Amino acid sequence: xxxxxxxxxxxxxxxxxxxxxxxxxxxxxxxxxxxxxxxxxxxxxxxxxxxxxxxxxxxxxxxxxxxxxxxxxxxxxxxxxxxxxxxxxxxxxxxxxxxxxxxxxxxxxxxxxxxxxxxxxxxxxxxxxxxxxxxxxxxxxxxxxxxxxxxxxxxxxxxxxxxxxxxxxxxxxxxxxxxxxxxxxxxxxxxxxxxxxxxxxxxxxxxxxxxxxxxxxxxxxxxxxxxxxxxxxxxxxxxxxxxxxxxxxxxxxxxxxxxxxxxxxxxxxxxxxxxxxxxxxxxxxxxxxxxxxxxxxxxxx
Numbered sequence: 001x002x003x004x005x006x007x008x009x010x011x012x013x014x015x016x017x018x019x020x021x022x023x024x025x026x027x028x029x030x031x032x033x034x035x036x037x038x039x040x041x042x043x044x045x046x047x048x049x050x051x052x053x054x055x056x057x058x059x060x061x062x063x064x065x066x067x068x069x070x071x072x073x074x075x076x077x078x079x080x081x082x083x084x085x086x087x088x089x090x091x092x093x094x095x096x097x098x099x100x101x102x103x104x105x106x107x108x109x110x111x112x113x114x115x116x117x118x119x120x121x122x123x124x125x126x127x128x129x130x131x132x133x134x135x136x137x138x139x140x141x142x143x144x145x146x147x148x149x150x151x152x153x154x155x156x157x158x159x160x161x162x163x164x165x166x167x168x169x170x171x172x173x174x175x176x177x178x179x180x181x182x183x184x185x186x187x188x189x190x191x192x193x194x195x196x197x198x199x200x201x202x203x204x205x206x207x208x209x210x211x212x213x214x215x216x217x218x219x220x221x222x223x224x225x226x227x228x229x230x231x232x233x234x235x236x237x238x239x240x241x242x243x244x245x246x247x248x249x250x251x252x253x254x255x256x257x258x259x260x261x262x263x264x265x266x267x268x269x270x271x272x273x274x275x276x277x278x279x280x281x282x283x284x285x286x287x288x289x290x291x292x293x294x295x296x297x298x299x300x301x
Contacts, residue, residue: 005044008033015067018074019058020119021264022221023273025067025300032078035092035186039154042184045071046152053299054184056121057096059224060128064300065270075123079186088145089190093123097130100190105205110196113205114138117212119224123185127173128295129166134229141166143190149183157183169228169295217257221264226277227292235292236260238284249276270301 004011009031015024029050033041045052051070055061058076079092082103089107091100097115100122104112118130126147131139144161151157159180165172172178173185212218227235239245239259246256248265250272255261262273281292 004029006031006033006037006041008037009041013072015055015058015063015072018055018076019061019063019223020221021058021062021223021262021268021273023065023264023268023270024063025065025270027067027072028069029071030074031071032074035079038073038150038184038186041071041073042150042152042154052152052182052184054123056094056124057119059119060124060296061223062270062273062296062298064298066300068300073184075121079123084192085189087192089192090187091122091190092187093121093126093185095122097121097125101205104190104192105198105201107192108195108198108201109192110201110204111143111192111194112190113201113208116205116209117216117218119218122188126164126185126188127171128169128297129171133234134168134232139166139168145189145191147185147189148187149180150186151180152182156186215258217255217261217263220255220261222255222261223296225260225295226262227260227280228295230290230292233290234260238288238290238292239280242280242283242287244280244283247276247279249279252276254280274298274301 009029011029012026013030014026016022031041053068053072055072056075075094079094082091082095084107089103097118097120101112101115120130125140129140146158146160149157149159173180229235236259244254245259247254251265251268252272253263253265255263262276284290284292
């Protein structure tokens with residue numbers, strides 16, 4: 001067997017432990033590269049015709065049971081630095097959102113409390129404009145200044161928040177034919193503009209987390225919200241009214257606690273989750289004429 005070209009590269013690694021659903025087959029290659037090695041790694045993947053995927057903390061994704069045939073770049077253990085630069089916080093793409101929330105609070109600034117219960121990374125937050133529901137101003141777009149990106153050819157570029165065309169659960173980074181198609185977020189800069197009382201910030205942060213714990217099954221293997229809101233109406237309302245709470249296929253179950261979350265009861269497969277998503281969509285459409293659009297990003301399959 002030929003030696004792998006990078007010391008941080010591994011072969012045939014199960015991805016299930018790296019997802020919050022605990023679901024997913026093996027990656028052909030998995031890497032946790034330092035930022036300076038990224039251009040060389042991408043050049044190697046391109047030369048080998050390998051598709052490239054980015055995986056942060058593994059929330060909001062469904063990885064196929066057969067795994068992924070290309071290269072997975074795992075950021076959850078790398079690119080984690082968070083530092084203050086003037087009136088901004090600069091964070092690596094692998095930094096967790098709860099850490100970013102706490103870092104802003106430690107600097108005495110509010111506006112980041114909503115991040116405390118979101119189990120994602122800075123890179124994922126930029127990619128999907130993580131935040132609360134449609135119309136709620138608490139989202140990534142509201143605090144982001146700009147991002148550093150690496151294109152598939154290895155070139156680096158900086159993009160301002162206006163360049164990302166962020167909307168509810170969307171940024172231009174998701175567009176396959178957009179100007180930043182397949183670009184990788186390596187770092188993001190966030191604005192600090194709302195100084196506040198440290199005790200008040202702590203209290204609000206604590207309340208955000210307590211509210212999420214009351215409403216969401218945070219102790220269960222889930223991927224967060226499965227469907228986007230439809231016409232401003234939370235998907236959970238339609239799913240709950242359709243009587244689907246607790247409905248299961250295999251070990252995939254519509255959460256009894258929050259209808260827009262799907263729990264892995266132990267041995268759920270990607271096929272189970274995919275079938276349950278399809279059943280929920282068909283049932284809601286049959287009853288209410290509403291077409292639910294998945295928020296979860298499928299990888300492979």
